[in-house]
Amino acid sequence: MxxxxxxxxxxxxxxxxxxRGLNNLLFYKAEAREFITHIPESTRVNNTFLMFPDPWPKHKHHKRRLIQPSFLELLAKKTRSTGHLFFRTDHTPYFEWTLELLEQSSFWHLVDQTIPFEHSSYFQDLLPEFNTCSACVSH
Ligand SMILES: C[S@@+](CC[C@H](N)C(=O)[O-])C[C@H]1O[C@@H](n2cnc3c(N)ncnc32)[C@H](O)[C@@H]1O
Structure with a gap:
């Protein structure tokens, strides 16, 4: 999805x-927080891939970044106990922001896991470099 x-x-x-004749995908126009909030209780997410979310570089706009303590808590509560979060960005300050929040989070812990289904995208191919981190739900 x-x-x-x-x-x-x-x-x-x-x-x-x-x-490509693929039939196991679903693409949905939605705001990420709103979408995750409305995942029904009977459903849990396996892996979440946050690929190049908007970095909001200005300090006064950091509150608009998707990765926030409240977002990490919400996502963890909607994720299976074996689930992962994969985060990728070309913006180093946003990468450091995310690492710090994951390190501080009681809902996630950083793990050394490579991203599954690795495949480049149109956007990724435009970038000279990027960073990826992964985290597991904490029990
Ligand atoms: C830099 S682009 C990356 C697009 C794509 N993920 C990729 O890797 O090629 C950032 C995308 O995040 C989307 N976006 C920003 N905030 C969002 C939010 N709160 N919920 C869902 N999508 C969002 C934007 O519409 C934009 O298409």
Missing amino acids: GIDLITKRIEKANAKMDK
Whole structure:
């Protein structure tokens, strides 16, 4: 399942899915926090991949970053006990921000796990470099 706020990104993902004849994917236009909040109690997420979320570089905009203590708590509560969070960004300050919040979090712990299903994307291919970290739900 893939989520983005922008209709065009969802349409492009659907077009690529159709072109490749894939039938186990679902792309949904949604705000990430809102979407996760409404995951029903009977359903739990396995892995979450946050790929190049907007870094909001200005200090006064840091509160708009998706990775916040409250977001990490919400996501952990919606994730299976064996689930992971994978985070990737080309923005080093956002990477450090995320590492720090994960280190401090009582809901996640950092693990040394490579991202499964590694595949480049249009956006990723434009970037000279990026960083990835992964975390496991804490019990
Ligand atoms: C830099 S682009 C990366 C796109 C894609 N994830 C990739 O890796 O190619 C950041 C994307 O995050 C989406 N986005 C930003 N805030 C979001 C939110 N709160 N919920 C869902 N999508 C969001 C934007 O619409 C934008 O398409």
